[in-house]
Amino acid sequence: MSEFINFYLFPALTIGSIYALGAVGISMIFGILRFAHFAHGDLMTLGTYGILAAAALMPVNPLLLVPFGMALTVFAALFVDRFFYRPLRDLPTIYTVISSFGIALVFRSLIQLVWGSENQVLVAGVRPPLILFDTFRVSVLHLQAIVTTAVIAVLLHFFLTATRTGRSMRAVADDPELAEVSGLDTAKVVRWTWIIGAALAAVAGAFAALNTSAHPNLGWNLLLPMFAAAILGGIGKPMGAMAGGFIIGMAEELSSYHWIGDEALISPSYKTAVAFVIMISLLIFRPQGLFKGRLL
Amino acid sequence: MELTGLFFYLVSLLIMGGIYALLCLALNVQWGMGGLFNAGIAGFYGVGAYTSAILSTAASGRHLGGFSMPVPIGLVGAALVAGITGWAVARICVRLKSDYLAMASIGIAEILRLVFVNESWLTNGSLGVSRIPRPLSDFTTGRMSDVVFLGFVWVVVLLVYVATSRLYDSPWGRSLRAIRDNEASALAAGKNVEKYRIQTFVIGCAVMGVAGGLSAHYFRFLSPTATDPLLTTFLVWVMLMAGGSGNNRGAILGAVTIWTLWSVTEIFTNRLPPEWATRSSFIRMLLVGLLLQFVLQRFRSGLLPEKSPPVRFRND
Numbered sequence: 001m002s003e004f005i006n007f008y009l010f011p012a013l014t015i016g017s018i019y020a021l022g023a024v025g026i027s028m029i030f031g032i033l034r035f036a037h038f039a040h041g042d043l044m045t046l047g048t049y050g051i052l053a054a055a056a057l058m059p060v061n062p063l064l065l066v067p068f069g070m071a072l073t074v075f076a077a078l079f080v081d082r083f084f085y086r087p088l089r090d091l092p093t094i095y096t097v098i099s100s101f102g103i104a105l106v107f108r109s110l111i112q113l114v115w116g117s118e119n120q121v122l123v124a125g126v127r128p129p130l131i132l133f134d135t136f137r138v139s140v141l142h143l144q145a146i147v148t149t150a151v152i153a154v155l156l157h158f159f160l161t162a163t164r165t166g167r168s169m170r171a172v173a174d175d176p177e178l179a180e181v182s183g184l185d186t187a188k189v190v191r192w193t194w195i196i197g198a199a200l201a202a203v204a205g206a207f208a209a210l211n212t213s214a215h216p217n218l219g220w221n222l223l224l225p226m227f228a229a230a231i232l233g234g235i236g237k238p239m240g241a242m243a244g245g246f247i248i249g250m251a252e253e254l255s256s257y258h259w260i261g262d263e264a265l266i267s268p269s270y271k272t273a274v275a276f277v278i279m280i281s282l283l284i285f286r287p288q289g290l291f292k293g294r295l296l
Numbered sequence: 297m298e299l300t301g302l303f304f305y306l307v308s309l310l311i312m313g314g315i316y317a318l319l320c321l322a323l324n325v326q327w328g329m330g331g332l333f334n335a336g337i338a339g340f341y342g343v344g345a346y347t348s349a350i351l352s353t354a355a356s357g358r359h360l361g362g363f364s365m366p367v368p369i370g371l372v373g374a375a376l377v378a379g380i381t382g383w384a385v386a387r388i389c390v391r392l393k394s395d396y397l398a399m400a401s402i403g404i405a406e407i408l409r410l411v412f413v414n415e416s417w418l419t420n421g422s423l424g425v426s427r428i429p430r431p432l433s434d435f436t437t438g439r440m441s442d443v444v445f446l447g448f449v450w451v452v453v454l455l456v457y458v459a460t461s462r463l464y465d466s467p468w469g470r471s472l473r474a475i476r477d478n479e480a481s482a483l484a485a486g487k488n489v490e491k492y493r494i495q496t497f498v499i500g501c502a503v504m505g506v507a508g509g510l511s512a513h514y515f516r517f518l519s520p521t522a523t524d525p526l527l528t529t530f531l532v533w534v535m536l537m538a539g540g541s542g543n544n545r546g547a548i549l550g551a552v553t554i555w556t557l558w559s560v561t562e563i564f565t566n567r568l569p570p571e572w573a574t575r576s577s578f579i580r581m582l583l584v585g586l587l588l589q590f591v592l593q594r595f596r597s598g599l600l601p602e603k604s605p606p607v608r609f610r611n612d
Contacts, residue, residue: 093394
């Protein structure tokens with residue numbers, strides 16, 4: 001039992017946190033701007049490298065440097081939206097999707113151009129795990145990721161229900177035409193969508209890099225599970241995306257636990273395929289997700 | 297010597313240009329004519345490449361194979377297997393709206409890539425399949441076989457071009473474009489939208505499979521890195537957008553133009569100082585990404601815009 005918790009449950013929750021943080025942005029962009037943002041994974045990578053650049057100058061705990069990553073991703077997101085996505089907004093959304101494909105490539109090649117394509121680590125060395133109640137061994141990083149995500153979830157919930165901007169965002173996600181005729185400032189809503197999505201992408205990027213290592217394909221490799229999480233939670237439902245992220249993360253990690261007999265249920269080399277299969281079956285059988293998201 | 301070098305550079309450029317032209321024609325059937333967003337081109341390309349490689353190589357203990365079939369049969373097999381894969385995918389995914397179809401097709405391409413990497417009984421894993429024969433290899437040796445292969449590739453391109461152009465002008469193609477432009481009215485006119493879409497998807501995937509097979513025979517070696525989603529899927533999209541989606545000649549022109557740009561810039565970037573030369577491929581990727589943005593914003597109909605055939609009536 002303690003083996004299950006130590007080696008499967010906590011890593012699964014950590015992966016889930018990373019997916020949850022990334023999926024919030026994808027879900028909100030999909031809900032409000034109505035396109036699948038394929039550059040979101042590479043936006044995450046950009047955040048990671050922003051932190052890495054700051055860490056080269058200031059040798060403190062990289063988690064304290066996350067604001068630098070956030071600044072970079074928020075700037076990049078707003079820039080790209082202004083110059084590349086906005087000119088296409090009146091066309092069918094598929095053109096914006098194609099454009100975001102290109103932007104993903106632009107982000108990735110910029111990262112490789114500036115920082116090279118080797119693996120880099122944010123924190124060198126091995127940190128001893130915390131031991132709780134003599135049986136549970138949890139790595140500090142996993143605990144940090146899970147707690148941070150929980151705090152962000154509470155703050156996000158507060159933002160979406162109690163502030164004016166947050167409520168207008170939900171209104172636009174639910175019914176853009178009605179929100180527009182009610183006189184909501186759509187441009188402001190769009191701006192805040194990018195700011196929040198990009199900032200959370202930087203946090204997700206930081207944890208993803210700490211969990212393994214930083215490399216230019218870091219975010220792209222996480223993109224499809226994050227899409228799966230956003231669809232599972234219901235498009236345009238940020239809290240649903242959080243829940244979806246945890247479910248996808250758990251499903252992916254726990255699929256290789258030896259549930260039946262001594263063999264892993266699904267070979268770990270097919271772990272990433274689990275998220276894709278969940279995503280594809282969701283798209284077919286329940287595209288509105290668990291929490292009744294919007295169907296585009 | 298200079299001249300022969302240039303000649304063989306041109307040959308290799310046009311061989312890859314031809315393979316990309318096939319992929320572009322295939323995507324033009326799916327996206328240009330049918331409006332289906334396939335972002336998993338690399339997956340079907342890979343299926344075709346492995347099928348043709350396994351069918352045509354001699355026996356080897358390291359992967360499934362040993363059929364030693366002639367290359368054209370390998371390519372037909374590639375079209376069949378890629379088409380059947382496409383059919384299975386289409387049966388499930390073709391009802392999805394554009395953005396969702398993009399996600400689903402990327403997911404499927406990823407799953408296919410995992411299969412190529414992990415199922416080593418079938419594909420020899422990351423070590424790859426080697427000694428894949430070329431067509432007509434009995435008659436030519438050395439570098440001349442490149443020239444023969446060039447002819448072979450462009451004969452296939454010509455065949456596919458003629459076939460897809462016939463499809464475009466046919467009643468089938470007209471119904472397809474009607475569905476693309478206005479699904480509701482096509483449905484109201486009694487068109488079986490889902491059936492047309494599945495057919496479109498399957499035809500496109502089969503041609504992508506042939507392109508994959510040709511690339512395996514060209515390089516004579518095949519490993520999972522050949523299905524790098526970046527080079528195949530993304531470049532093909534840029535090519536079709538730049539060439540003019542909906543126009544078959546545009547698709548071929550776009551493929552050859554973008555591939556030439558992509559290859560020729562390599563010559564220049566290789567002359568940069570060494571610390572930049574190692575990063576030259578990233579500069580090229582960056583430029584292709586920006587080129588796509590330019591095409592999308594200013595140049596959406598491409599080099600050769602789509603031209604619908606005139607409508608003729610019987611008593612004209």
